Amino acid sequence: MPHRIEPRSGVAFEVPKGALLTVTDPTGEQVADLLAFRKDDIREVISSGRTLDYASRIYLTTGDKLYSNRSNVLLEIIEDDVGRHDFLLTPCSKDTFRIIYGDTDPHRGCFGNLVAALETYGIGPDDIPVAFNCFMNVPVDGTTGELRVDPPLSKAGDRIVFRAMDDLIIGLTACSALQSNNGSFKPIDWEVTPPE
Numbered sequence: 001m002p003h004r005i006e007p008r009s010g011v012a013f014e015v016p017k018g019a020l021l022t023v024t025d026p027t028g029e030q031v032a033d034l035l036a037f038r039k040d041d042i043r044e045v046i047s048s049g050r051t052l053d054y055a056s057r058i059y060l061t062t063g064d065k066l067y068s069n070r071s072n073v074l075l076e077i078i079e080d081d082v083g084r085h086d087f088l089l090t091p092c093s094k095d096t097f098r099i100i101y102g103d104t105d106p107h108r109g110c111f112g113n114l115v116a117a118l119e120t121y122g123i124g125p126d127d128i129p130v131a132f133n134c135f136m137n138v139p140v141d142g143t144t145g146e147l148r149v150d151p152p153l154s155k156a157g158d159r160i161v162f163r164a165m166d167d168l169i170i171g172l173t174a175c176s177a178l179q180s181n182n183g184s185f186k187p188i189d190w191e192v193t194p195p196e
Helices: 046-057 094-099 109-120
Strands: 003-005 009-014 018-027 032-038 042-043 066-068 075-080 130-136 158-164 168-173 190-193
Touching: 003 009, 009 109, 009 190, 018 032, 018 109, 032 109, 046 066, 066 190, 094 109, 168 190
Parallel strands: none
Antiparallel strands: 003 190, 009 168, 018 158, 018 190, 032 042, 032 130, 032 168, 066 075, 075 158
């Protein structure tokens, strides 16, 4: 049975080794920031740098693996309806909204939502790395290196499915940044299918 993350919020939950995690965009054009920590040692966490280094590209899709800071595979993408996700940009935060948008009373963003959700697992603010941003569309100019945030390519019902390669703690959000979600805030659905 799918679970729903309400707009501009986040959750944390466990996924056992071998289980499938399905992240679905139920209405389209909504980003979901995803973190994965090894359950028995939360100091081991997904690593953008190692993953992109080993993949030799910045856009990951079906068949790609998300590596940890210790070069172990934590998640493998086994199905992907969209094919465009971001693993460069950090979770949005109060500082994001203050610096980029000029907000004087900023929302806590995905960073704050992840911190709040993961607190019960002993994971604090300084433990939050760059997230795998499901459905986020970040084109990069190959000549100048300039990047921009465009509307997600995901349509209503599109999903990405991961296989857990270890017992994991997952943090997941319905992203809080207007620019990332084509100007509106929408929910995200998730479901864990136990290993066979």
